[in-house]
Amino acid sequence: MRDEAHDSDNGELDPITRDGEETSTESDESSEPEASSAARRKAHLILEVLAGVRTPSSAAEELAIPLPRYYQWEDRAVAGLVAALEPRRRGPRRDLAKELESLAAELELSRRECARYEALLRSAQRTIGLAAREEPEDERNAGGRKKKRPTVRALTAIRKLERSGEERK
Numbered sequence: 001m002r003d004e005a006h007d008s009d010n011g012e013l014d015p016i017t018r019d020g021e022e023t024s025t026e027s028d029e030s031s032e033p034e035a036s037s038a039a040r041r042k043a044h045l046i047l048e049v050l051a052g053v054r055t056p057s058s059a060a061e062e063l064a065i066p067l068p069r070y071y072q073w074e075d076r077a078v079a080g081l082v083a084a085l086e087p088r089r090r091g092p093r094r095d096l097a098k099e100l101e102s103l104a105a106e107l108e109l110s111r112r113e114c115a116r117y118e119a120l121l122r123s124a125q126r127t128i129g130l131a132a133r134e135e136p137e138d139e140r141n142a143g144g145r146k147k148k149r150p151t152v153r154a155l156t157a158i159r160k161l162e163r164s165g166e167e168r169k
Helices: 025-031 037-051 056-063 067-084 096-128 153-168
Strands: 004-006 013-015
8 A cells, every 4th residue: 555646746745545535744744843943953964964965074063063972963863763754643642731630630529529428427427426436636647647656665675575485485
């Protein structure tokens, strides 16, 4: 199957889908961010070197960079070209910002639902005469976790000695 068809009117290639319908390249181009002039200049020089129009050392000299750095940029440019030519997923793209918003909304809804169920539980407990479970505040720290009781090291040592004495008997 061909991805492109030859247009007989002006000799240019027009993009064609696998089904034979024309595709719009405008939507693909508009989704790409605009490149800076510096990036365009680098790409232009790298393409000239790859085409054989200029040497790598002259391109590096014009960019005012060392030759090894030019080769790094060239490798990155070729890798980017190859990555850009990988087949793209069909259908709608995954938008992380929208997914984050929906998860935040779902979390808020779950929190409200939890608070509602807690209120219903308290109401039911009052209706049937059960006392609400109260946790002593002195056992909780600011993070809501139960505070550890301080253990005197001597008491711990005594318990270990008692256990070891019982095992010997």
